Amino acid sequence: MRIGSYELRDQLYESRQSRILRAVHDDGRAVVLKILSHEYPTPERLARFRREFAMTHGLAEIEGVIQVYELEKYQNSLMIAMQDYGGESLAKRLADPDRGPLPLREFLELAATVVGILERVHAKSIIHKDINPANILRHPASGEVKLIDFGISSELSRE
Numbered sequence: 001m002r003i004g005s006y007e008l009r010d011q012l013y014e015s016r017q018s019r020i021l022r023a024v025h026d027d028g029r030a031v032v033l034k035i036l037s038h039e040y041p042t043p044e045r046l047a048r049f050r051r052e053f054a055m056t057h058g059l060a061e062i063e064g065v066i067q068v069y070e071l072e073k074y075q076n077s078l079m080i081a082m083q084d085y086g087g088e089s090l091a092k093r094l095a096d097p098d099r100g101p102l103p104l105r106e107f108l109e110l111a112a113t114v115v116g117i118l119e120r121v122h123a124k125s126i127i128h129k130d131i132n133p134a135n136i137l138r139h140p141a142s143g144e145v146k147l148i149d150f151g152i153s154s155e156l157s158r159e
Helices: 043-057 090-095 104-123
Strands: 006-014 018-025 030-036 068-074 077-083 136-138 145-147
Touching (some): 006 030, 030 043, 030 068, 043 068, 104 136
Antiparallel strands (some): 006 018, 018 030, 030 077, 068 077
16 A cells, blocks of 8 residues: 555554554655544644654654654645654553563663653753653664654744
8 A cells, every 4th residue: 555655564553643653665764654543623623743853853863863854735635754763662562471571680770861861851942741652763683763753842932
């Protein structure tokens, strides 16, 4: 199945608000697509989605923040194309009964990495406001950590 210039691979997540899909752009770049779930989202929801894109895009130079590429119109809604580096959410990792809890050393290293990312984000006067395991991605092999979902974040100079 295709959406515009993207060939869909699989669905990673679905909620009342959005669907998260893994895809490949026509240029061969692996991406994750975040699409609003409602066929006709409210103007407020569209504005929040645009703000999420703008806020994340503005943090592009910060190591540890997911890179967003495009904000596109999709049917009567919007879609964000972002970096797919193969990470999985910490929520998914913690919910896997076969893998058990994180070993203490691994947990502390992950916590220190997240704190470092947040320090760099806060230095840009941005507060994420939704830090939870679903919004922390970690690559299973490399351990690379990324923050996602800046949808309700605040810019201190404005709030």
